Amino acid sequence: MTEPQPRAWVLNLDVEHELLQPRGYTRGAAMAQQLRAAADRCGLVGPNDVVLGLDEAPPESAAGMPGDAWCATPRALAILKRAGARVPDAPPLDVLRRVNDRAFAISIDPGPLSSRYARTLDEVRAAVGAIDGPWVLKRGLSFAGRGHRRGEGALSDLEQRWCDNGLRDGFGVAVEPLVERVHDYAQHGFVARDGGVALGNPTVQICDAHANWQGSTLELESPDARLTESERSALRRSALRAGDALSNAGYFGPFGIDAFRYRHDGSERFNPLVELNARYCMGWAVSGCPRPEK
Numbered sequence: 001m002t003e004p005q006p007r008a009w010v011l012n013l014d015v016e017h018e019l020l021q022p023r024g025y026t027r028g029a030a031m032a033q034q035l036r037a038a039a040d041r042c043g044l045v046g047p048n049d050v051v052l053g054l055d056e057a058p059p060e061s062a063a064g065m066p067g068d069a070w071c072a073t074p075r076a077l078a079i080l081k082r083a084g085a086r087v088p089d090a091p092p093l094d095v096l097r098r099v100n101d102r103a104f105a106i107s108i109d110p111g112p113l114s115s116r117y118a119r120t121l122d123e124v125r126a127a128v129g130a131i132d133g134p135w136v137l138k139r140g141l142s143f144a145g146r147g148h149r150r151g152e153g154a155l156s157d158l159e160q161r162w163c164d165n166g167l168r169d170g171f172g173v174a175v176e177p178l179v180e181r182v183h184d185y186a187q188h189g190f191v192a193r194d195g196g197v198a199l200g201n202p203t204v205q206i207c208d209a210h211a212n213w214q215g216s217t218l219e220l221e222s223p224d225a226r227l228t229e230s231e232r233s234a235l236r237r238s239a240l241r242a243g244d245a246l247s248n249a250g251y252f253g254p255f256g257i258d259a260f261r262y263r264h265d266g267s268e269r270f271n272p273l274v275e276l277n278a279r280y281c282m283g284w285a286v287s288g289c290p291r292p293e294k
Contacts, residue, residue, distance in 0.1 A: 002074050003240045004046060005038050005065075005066060005278060006046065006048040006049050006050070006064070006065055007046065007050075007065055007066050007067070007068050008049070008050045008052055008062035008065040008067045008068070008083060008085035009044065009045055009049055009051045009052065009067075009068055009069065009196075010051075010052050010053045010067070010068075010069040010070065010076040010079045010082060011042065011044075011046040011051055011053070011069075012035075012053065012056070012070050012071055012073065012075070012189075013035050013038050013039075013042070013068060013070055014027060014031055014035060015070060015071040015073060015076075015279060016073075016142060016147075018030075018075060018143045019071075019093075019096060019097050019141055020101060020169050021037055021081060021283060022073070022074075022075075022097075024092055025195045027129045032054060032249075033115045034172045035054055036054050036284075037052065037152050039051055041282070042070075042280070042282055042283030042284075042285070043282075043283075043284070043286060043294075044068075044070075044280060044285050045224070045282065047056055047133035047199060048059075049274065050062045050065065050083075052079050052080065052083050052085075053076070053079045057111065060084075062080075062083040062084060062085045062137065063084030063085070064085070064086070065085045065109040066085070066086045066088070067080035067086050067087050067088055068088060069082075069090075069178075069231075070277075070279055070280050071090060071096065071100075071263075072090035072091070072253060072278070073090075073096060073131065074093055076243070076257060078234055081086075083087070086259050089193065089252075091250055091251045092250070092252070094151075095249060095250045095251050096251070096278065097141075098249060099246055099251045099276070100141060100276075100277065100278050100279070100284060101137075101140045101141060101171055101172075101276070102117060102138060102139075102140050102171075102174040103117040103171075103174075104141060104245070104276060105173060105242070105257075105273060105274075105276035106174060106243055106277060107126050107245075107273075108238075108241055108245050108273065108276070109238060109241070109273045110147070111181065111271045111272070111274065112177075113138065113175040113176045113177050113271060114271075115174055115175070116130075116174070116175045117140075117173070117174050117175075118172050118173050118174075118175055119167070119172040119229055119282055120158060120167065121163055121164060122165050122282060123172075124137070124173050124175060125154070126153055126154065127175035128151075128154070129154070129266060130180055131175070131176075131177050133152065133177060133178070134150065134152040134177070134178040135151060135152065135175060135176065135177055135178055136149070136150050136175075136176055136177075136178040137149040137150075137151075137159075137162075137163065137173050137174070137175055137176075138173065138174040138175075139166040139169075139171065139173055140148070140166070140169070140171030141169070141171050142171065142173045143267075143271060147166070149162055149176065150178055152256045153255065155229025159184065162221060170252065173246060178283035179262040179263065180227050180262055180263045181260045181261070181262050182207040182260070182261040182262055182263060182268060183204060183225040183260065183261045184204070184206075184207050184237060184258065184259070184260045185202055185203065185204055185205060185219065185225075185227065185258070185259040185261075186203045186205050186216065186256050186257065186258050186259070186281065186283050186287070187200070187202050187203075187239040187256065187258065187259070187287075188197060188200045188203070188237065188240070188254070188255070188256040188281060188283065188284045188287040188289045189239055189242075189243055189254070189255055189256070189289055190242050190249050190253065190254050190255070190290065191246050191251060191252045191253060191254075191255060193252045193287060195244075195247040195252075197238055197239075197240055197243030197244065197247070198238065198290050199240070199243075199289060200284070200288045200290075200291060201218055201219065201220065201286050201287050201288050201291025202219040202227060202232060202235055202236075202287075203217065203218055203219055203283050203286050204217050204218075204222040205217065205258070205282075205283060207220070210251070211223070213282045213283070215283075215286075216282065216283030218286060218287075218288075221233075224235070225261075228270075230270075231270045231272070231277050234272040235259050235272045237272070238257055238259070238272040238273040239257050241273075242255065242257050243255065243271065245264075246276075251278050253278070253279070254280045254281075254284060254289075254291070255276065255277060255278050255279070255281075256276075256277050256280075256281035256283070256284055257272075257273050257274075257275065257276050258273075258274045258276075259271055259272045259273060259278075260274055260275055269278060275280050
């Protein structure tokens with residue numbers, strides 16, 4: 001087997017902060033330290049690859065290498081260019097902001113939980129009022145379990161202020177019932193420039209109680225979390241729909257969708273499209289999705 005060509009990476013795993021503030025975001029020392037630790041866990045970096053942007057000066061060994069990024073934002077591309085790496089073609093920033101907003105995934109499929117996307121505080125109140133039981137709020141751009149708020153009943157003053165702060169960013173708030181998740185899954189893929197969609201193998205995601213990713217395994221190698229045939233088909237259909245929607249929106253590159261099995265009224269059900277990430281994702285490398293040279 002031919003060894004893959006070494007790559008120069010920008011692992012901007014904090015990209016949601018950048019998409020929120022494309023001109024004003026400054027990465028602090030604590031976040032940089034978290035990213036250094038996460039870079040070792042994402043599984044994308046090969047033994048001869050170079051990681052840029054997490055140190056003060058890019059290494060000269062990146063010159064001439066094909067460049068890649070967790071999410072190919074203008075800032076990530078500029079880091080690759082300064083290092084002398086080959087800068088990949090990438091979608092415009094406005095496309096990245098649109099397709100990574102939770103509103104985009106909900107527009108594809110609100111799912112069996114009838115997720116709603118609210119753009120005003122009144123809309124958040126109405127969506128929460130329609131839920132009989134606990135609920136979860138998710139800011140339009142958030143990741144790794146951050147930017148979530150759980151509660152039950154009417155919004156408290158604190159929760160209303162939390163919503164107001166999120167709505168001021170120019171994005172909305174997703175509202176959905178809070179259910180007991182049994183297993184978490186992901187389907188990773190790649191949207192080609194011509195619109196073709198390639199998919200990897202389904203994975204099981206190991207997450208903590210706050211939806212923070214801890215690891216991924218292939219679903220076929222996880223007997224305790226094996227998908228039924230109908231669930232596997234639903235997950236694949238949702239991923240292909242998501243890929244087509246991304247292409248129609250002007251996006252191309254890696255993506256992943258999250259799904260979960262949950263308990264409701266004493267039975268287990270399946271939600272095949274919970275989140276859509278138009279970028280690389282934790283667990284993407286495990287899926288075996290083909291990744292073209294850039």
